[in-house]
Amino acid sequence: MGEQGLAAKVAPRSVRLDPHDNLAVAVDAIERGVAVHGVAAVERIPRGHKMALAPIDAGAPVIKIGQVIGFALSAVSPGEWLHEHNIGLKDFERDYRFAEDAGRLPSLRAEAPATFEGFRRADGRVGTRNYVGILSSVNCSATAARFMAEEIMRSGVLADFPNIDGVVPLVHGTGCAIDTEGEGFEVLKRTQWGYATNPNMAAVIMVGLGCEAFQIDRWKQAYGIAESERFRSLTIQQTGGTRRTVEAGVAAIRNMLPFANEARRETVPASELVLALQCGGSDGYSGITANPALGAAADLLVAHGGTAILSETPEIYGAEHLLTRRAASRAVGERLVELIHWWEDYAARNRGVMNNNPSPGNKAGGLTTILEKSLGAAAKGGFSALAEVYRYAEPVRAKGLVFMDTPGFDPVAATGQIAGGANVLAFTTGRGSAFGSKPTPTIKLATNTPMYERMVEDMDINCGDILDGVPIEDKGRQIFEHILDVASGRRTKSEQLGYGDHEFVPWQIGATM
Amino acid sequence: MGEQGLAAKVAPRSVRLDPHDNLAVAVDAIERGVAVHGVAAVERIPRGHKMALAPIDAGAPVIKIGQVIGFALSAVSPGEWLHEHNIGLKDFERDYRFAEDAGRLPSLRAEAPATFEGFRRADGRVGTRNYVGILSSVNCSATAARFMAEEIMRSGVLADFPNIDGVVPLVHGTGCAIDTEGEGFEVLKRTQWGYATNPNMAAVIMVGLGCEAFQIDRWKQAYGIAESERFRSLTIQQTGGTRRTVEAGVAAIRNMLPFANEARRETVPASELVLALQCGGSDGYSGITANPALGAAADLLVAHGGTAILSETPEIYGAEHLLTRRAASRAVGERLVELIHWWEDYAARNRGVMNNNPSPGNKAGGLTTILEKSLGAAAKGGFSALAEVYRYAEPVRAKGLVFMDTPGFDPVAATGQIAGGANVLAFTTGRGSAFGSKPTPTIKLATNTPMYERMVEDMDINCGDILDGVPIEDKGRQIFEHILDVASGRRTKSEQLGYGDHEFVPWQIGATM
């Protein structure tokens, strides 16, 4: 018996991602005549490609994950293969339709308000972790910052302060020889401030060299930061060298520990969660399993009054219409379009071009239009209205779904979101990213079962079972419950492994001089 | 008795930096009528400023550290203050005079050939240290790389291999979401290759995630790198997650240790030294103490057949004539000018401008022209002919004084030089930088005695005593001997402190997408 014969005996898997969809995605190839979702294929549907489930009139929208991904170029019958030959974009791509579509939210059906156990801070915000941070103003003080953390760990003193999750050094490769009037410098200042004030930080020390462009005193002044039991700073040059600085820093941290240890978890509403949404190492399943499942979880969070941060501007580039239509107001939509123009200029200045169109490989894999490709990335934000748009590392204070401008590169994107105040992070991955962050815990969602099984020590949740029939709504609820657990203290896989000390990567914009 | 009265009783210090100089620099203010170097001041010379020691005709060159820093605007008498009112640049700044001036070298006076104890490698080059390196292709594998190093340290296994200096993780914040056709990607590839092959490395392992833009296999192919007892690579995705990857990496490193431990120091000529020249945290003394003293040491090294790498293009910008005149050939000089043009474009693309002119503060401190300012930075290269010009992280194979294009930012500049093959690094500092590097040891030279004393645990050599009368030639010889000692295994201050695990910072050029 040949492979063909064997395959014919096993029903091909396929997914219909949303009740509004007029198509199904073939997880396995669907042979002609084989029926899925009650519709028989009238031609062979390749693996990863789309089959119409309903008649679609010429010019009518093709709907995937409840969103328009294109329009039928001619009338399409149920069972037909949907791809470039019969889907086009018309003028959709030039029409932002600011704020025309209401966001769609799951009804909570008299559900009990969701809660978690968090650390309420003096400013009213809530942490999910209780870290002491060691920031460095410049690479020149990175080693001193690391030495402080190592000495605190080596000393065993943290055993006396069980409510502290750890001491985390957050060092980087810049901080000097950059234009102090440029946007790169502003980004660094915001990022440092955002980490210093992230609600997952109980207290922070910042160590500098002394002569660097990033002057700690000027930065403190700019943000109104005063020395206190939750913030201390020092420089190597003023303290008289490395050894004395490490000694003084360790002493300062030891003095912070009793205060930091006073924090206690209490029951707080889920509305206090600020969830960063990330994907990295995407694959052909990202857009149909983990991303929409995370989107369902994000919608639940928003329905409960919380905040979800969608980011990675290059991955929605060219399909920003997906979001402008859901913008809470024209002004919010226009801010998103401004970001898009900033990126075009940024790429041009760096001798590149923005291009998020499906590649030949994407198309072979079944992605037809830029809307469909970007929808896969944006799906992790769910269907809520877009409440606000932020620049990189700006403080996120709005409730609901918001967008923060970041690159797609995972550590840089996550650094911006955590600086913005994210207190929990969910990260979808197909190829198997091993990312983890501090002070904000990262939950990793596998898009497919084989990778989940191969990297089970790094993956928190398998979304690959969506391909086997688990409804996205159920998976979304599982993720939401897991987020609440992690927010309450359950340790993620990356926390168990010890990730987070090397993933602080502020976005570098501009020349290193 | 007032301060003035007290000061008058103490002879003001001043330095004449080279026998060819027609001026002295006032270390302390010189009051009218007070004589230094046998010449009485005819007016008050402020601290840090210049006084003529000989008559200078109108239009004749003003010479400092043996170099032209400008031309007399009118006839100048001995004892006169030299500054903007009587020094100008004429058309000097537009005249490269390629290769017109022979480099000037100290005569070695039948001196015995200098040697050091180094590790001769299979390719003929010589190491001054014997490290095992752990490179990462992308930030996504940084934590795995660190964990491997930590596990090797924790295990105590290195005690059985006394000829190995250590295992050094070299991680960074990029490697993905960058233009793989752009120059930033080329720079990263060269940098990684340069570290993998630096003669201070006995063996190297490289760890990746798997799906990153920096594909280890393609990089190996590009440089003809094969897996061997001195090079191993692996990825997290292929190995099945973080824990297994760390385990596999540690096993691979353990297998490398016996080979790495076979290296033995042997007596080799000083011509095998490739000395990286750096300054950071400069002050008003850099250009008259530590930099010319290091220049004297560099000249000695070149006279012995070795190599010295001058860098930090922004700090010689606008005064590249200092070097084009000393170029070994017109072609070498033209390559330097090409770099200058590249930087003008780089700055413009990043919305900045190149400007190395003396600032108002520089001028108040006594620096008159851009030539004088840049001369202070370039002085650490001495007076040798310029043998070759390299791009960032290119392999340095020429003997003599060479120039490598780098930013001024210390960790980025040093990373390029070490990637280029530098096996020892000398770093002058006035404010007190705490820099240290691996696998190449950094020797730190203080420009002034108060900083040296305040940061003596970080500083290797005090050049501040030049202000008290120690001749630059003597200080240069002291530095040269110290370099030979360090090359032979003597540990620098930054090595004693443990620096070098956080200062690998490849130059990021281009957009992070």
Ligand SMILES: [Ca+2]
């Ligand atoms: Ca992505």
Ligand SMILES: [Ca+2]
């Ligand atoms: Ca990403």
Ligand SMILES: [Ca+2]
């Ligand atoms: Ca410099």
Ligand SMILES: [Ca+2]
């Ligand atoms: Ca400098």
Ligand SMILES: [Ca+2]
């Ligand atoms: Ca420098």
